[in-house]
Amino acid sequence: MPLRAHSGRKGCGPGHEARFKRLFLAGGCALGLLTAGSLHAQTPQPRKEGQLISPSLLAAHRGGTLRLVAAASGGTLDPHINYSGKYINLFAVVYDGLTTFKKVPGPDGNTVVADLAETLPAPQDGGRTYVFTLRPDIHFSNGRTVTTADVAASMRRIFRVGSPTAGSFYSAIVGADLCLKEPATCTLSGGVVEDPAHRTITFHLSSPDTEFLQKLAFTHAVIVPADTPDHDIGNTPIPSTGPYAIASYDPNKSLVLNRNPAFREWSAEAQPDGYPDTITYSFGIPDEAAVTAVENGQYDWMEGSIPMDRLGELGSRYTAQTHVMPHAAMYFLPMNVNLPPFNVQKARQAVNYALNRKAMVIFYGGPGIARPLCGMLPSSLPGATDFCFYTKGASPSAPAPRWSAPDLEKARQLVRESGTAGQKVTLITANTSVDMAMGTWVRDMLQSLGYQATLRPLSSSVAFNYMQNTSNKVQIALKDWSADYPSPSNFLDDLLGCENFHPNSDSSINIPGFCDKRIQALMDRAKTDVSLTPQQSEALWREADKLVMEQAPIAPLIEKDTVLLTSPRLGNFFYTTVNQLFFSQVWVQ
Structure with missing residues (x-):
């Protein structure tokens, strides 16, 4: 599937010969308008434990249908x-x-x-x-x-x-x-x-x-009934305890949540009662069309990254509906350490050296919402990465404090030394606009290093599971990842822990198939030693981060904020650091 080239916006000079330059400049101009400072979100005051919603407020905003789209x-x-x-x-x-x-x-x-x-x-x-x-x-x-x-x-x-x-x-x-x-x-x-x-x-x-x-x-x-079958229930809803219950699901069309008639609020901090009567999730709307639909109020929120070519209009015309919010998240390239060519360390290091992380920032939306990432830990986490091995003029033995530029000469030298030049490489990505833009650039980069590289985009509904299963023989992939809760373990141990590699399974989040006993021992101590101070634990995670990046089973690209677009009718924008937009607490009437 070809990547659509975007012409420059007002103020961007046209006429560039390379498709990459057109994309790069379009994104850069768009993000001159979209920065964290140009957007805002009203933060509601949370209820305290035991505090009830005032009857008048509840009556004014309770009801209606929250409409989500993906x-x-x-x-x-x-x-x-x-x-x-x-x-x-x-x-x-x-x-x-x-x-x-x-x-x-x-x-x-x-x-x-x-x-x-x-x-x-x-x-x-x-x-x-x-x-x-x-x-x-x-x-x-x-x-x-x-x-x-x-x-x-x-x-x-x-x-x-x-x-x-x-x-x-x-x-x-x-x-x-x-x-x-x-x-x-x-x-x-x-x-x-x-x-x-x-x-x-x-x-x-x-x-x-x-x-x-x-x-x-x-x-x-989460707690489900004891008689729930011990297998993947697929499209069948399981009885639940929260304010909403799944009423129907057609993976090709929609997911519908209605109020749970058995729910009563036992803790406003843990599980507050909800405002909307119904939450609908519609599927099959491409991200470009979804942006327009949410801007116009046909839907109230869209899932996924905003396409780069739409960010300028959000920053100029829809600032009240656009919210840039912090979240520990990144994009990265997992490389299979058990398959050629990336079963050779120098080949993996070459990819890290060759990456133009500035380009990846632009493809996601610009410096207002993304930053280059050299290690496994985004800056908002304890023990965040404070080194960069793979940048111009640096190395694992002499790291730089931050990323500055790719080193293509070093990368090509490593490919030659690895003996992997000329091998065929297939890059797997999701078929969203942002992933396709990044993936096309990475494919071209791999070709410039001497590989016969192709890009294979998959539906976002199946791409992650496909990447995880060793039966699919994925050599390299493009994936985003966010914290389940704010801890270094969510990035280092989850993505590279020995216990998370399960061959021939769709639930093998250690996509590279990486396992290093020394690194695992460091991570295990950081997780289990209750005598450690927070600073000592952070030091262990940072040491594990450095050892991981020396072996380079993953190539980090960027850390990213979350850009959320909501409809003009959605009120009480309610964002939590763990669950992001918290659907039960927004108002739609």
Whole structure:
């Protein structure tokens, strides 16, 4: 599929011969108008625990239909399996876990609070034991009461269905090692102990996990009925506890959420009652058309990155509807360390040297919303990357403080030394405008290094799963990634941890198939050593980051902010750092 070249906007000189230059300048001029300072978002005051919405405010804004739109659906409805931001953020108003992140705007949204549990338990036994007490009288959308049996079964189900984070998030639970080896017979015996009479669930860990409460707050640990089948439920909704329940789903057309008749608000911080009566998610609208539809109020929000050629008009004509918001996220190129040509370290390092990260910034939207990234950790995270190996004049032995320019001469030299020149390489991307623009440039870069490179775009609904499965023999891919919660582990351990490589599975988020025991030991210590200060933990993550980038299984491109476009009728713009636009709290009437 050819990439459409864009002519320059007013003030941009036309007549450039190269397609890349036309794209580069179009993006640059557009982003002269779109910067973080030119946009704004009204931040509502969050409710405090126990504080009710005033009856008059609730009456004025409760009701109506919130209309979401995307180019494609997001795959399975199974919350223990789906790992797409497209649905995970939506699932936040459908399902609940024992813990969750506080539903408030701003940095306080990173705070873990009790959800289905009455309170957050203090860790016992040196951080190896957590005892939760289940709130009473909470019901699933099918009317059944939530019990400790549902909690225990849900934790087992994470392993039985092969959740993508079963290993990285929940492997510390006693018995998890056996569950990872034999998922079908998983019992977590001794690891998850229920006491129905006292409504308690006790977790025993084989080693401390300093992020255990955050991991229980993630979508893959939501509580579902105990009789939920131990396989991917696909397009069939599972009964839920949140203010909304999934009413219907056609992956080719739409997803519909209605109010959950069994819901009652037990904590405004954890799961506030919702304003819209219905939330609809329409699929099959290309991103260019979706921008126009949201601008005009036909839809209220669009999923995905805004096409580069539309950013200028948003910054000049639709600033009240456009919001640039912080979020720990990046674009990167995972390279398969088990397949030619990237099973050779010098070939992977060559890609890192050759990348023009300034071009990638422009393709995403410009310096107002993106910045070059040299390592695995975006700047908003603790222990953020503070070095750059792969830039002009730098090397792993003599890093620069930041990226400045590509080094094509060094990159070509490494390709020659690797013995991989002339090999065929296929780059996999999603078929969105931004990914296609970046992917076309990367393909051309690979060709300039001496490879026979081709670009293969896939529907955004299947691209991520395809990249993960080793059966598809993906050599290199383009992928974006964002934090499940604000921690370096979400980028280093999730994407490159040994426990996250599962051959022949669509749930293998370690796409490069990378495993280094020394690096894994550093990451494990950062996650489990409760004696470490925050500064010491950050130092471990930073050391792991440097060791990873020396081996270069991934080529980071950029870190990015989130650009959200909403309709003129959407009010009470409510953005949380974890779940982004929080759909239950916006007003549509």
